[in-house]
Amino acid sequence: GQNIDQPTEMTATEGAIVQINCTYQTSGFNGLFWYQQHAGEAPTFLSYNVLDGLEEKGRFSSFLSRSKGYSYLLLKELQMKDSASYLCAVMDSNYQLIWGAGTKLIIKP
Amino acid sequence: DADVTQTPRNRITKTGKRIMLECSQTKGHDRMYWYRQDPGLGLQLIYYSFDVKDINKGEISDGYSVSRQAQAKFSLSLESAIPNQTALYFCATSGNEDTGELFFGEGSRLTVL
Numbered sequence: 576g577q578n579i580d581q582p583t584e585m586t587a588t589e590g591a592i593v594q595i596n597c598t599y600q601t602s603g604f605n606g607l608f609w610y611q612q613h614a615g616e617a618p619t620f621l622s623y624n625v626l627d628g629l630e631e632k633g634r635f636s637s638f639l640s641r642s643k644g645y646s647y648l649l650l651k652e653l654q655m656k657d658s659a660s661y662l663c664a665v666m667d668s669n670y671q672l673i674w675g676a677g678t679k680l681i682i683k684p
Numbered sequence: 685d686a687d688v689t690q691t692p693r694n695r696i697t698k699t700g701k702r703i704m705l706e707c708s709q710t711k712g713h714d715r716m717y718w719y720r721q722d723p724g725l726g727l728q729l730i731y732y733s734f735d736v737k738d739i740n741k742g743e744i745s746d747g748y749s750v751s752r753q754a755q756a757k758f759s760l761s762l763e764s765a766i767p768n769q770t771a772l773y774f775c776a777t778s779g780n781e782d783t784g785e786l787f788f789g790e791g792s793r794l795t796v797l
Contacts, residue, residue: 623785662727664727664784676725
């Protein structure tokens with residue numbers, strides 16, 4: 576079966592750095608996505624990785640290793656507004672998105 | 685105004701009632717999707733459509749039906765609602781390329797008593 580694993584919850588301190596991991600087992604691979612979802616709101620797109628390596632976008636970076644079935648989202652200089660759930664999703668060989676359950680990130684002052 | 689609009693945003697109904705959730709978009713995208721989100725679970729795909737004449741079942745289509753009335757409109761129906769269909773429902777669109785970026789509506793919270 577297809578599976579996406581990510582931690583249920585993480586806590587970090589304002590101004591610090593946090594890494595949210597995602598491991599996956601899917602039927603084929605056509606890209607990995609990270610979305611941010613604030614409580615009660617719609618998910619919004621953060622990043623897309625299809626090749627191995629690090630993609631940097633401001634305070635957020637996303638890393639992919641296809642051979643290991645592994646990705647992480649790195650958030651730097653954490654702000655209170657970064658408190659949200661972070662969803663990892665993989666596009667399989669049929670171009671269908673398989674979603675993880677999300678990681679709830681709590682930022683403390 | 686939001687590019688992807690869902691109505692109603694909140695609905696409480698009783699078991700056995702027929703419910704329709706509507707979605708409209710101004711992004712000009714051909715691809716539209718309906719997902720449900722439950723606490724502790726990933727987003728689950730109910731139905732998707734790649735154009736007006738195309739309807740496809742997702743992983744959890746039982747108990748649901750859809751209609752793609754126009755490129756901009758995609759509605760989800762629960763013919764006879766049951767309590768385990770209580771969830772947050774999202775409509776989403778994507779462009780024609782296979783990059784997968786989805787644009788979500790604000791969500792419709794449905795409670796079935």
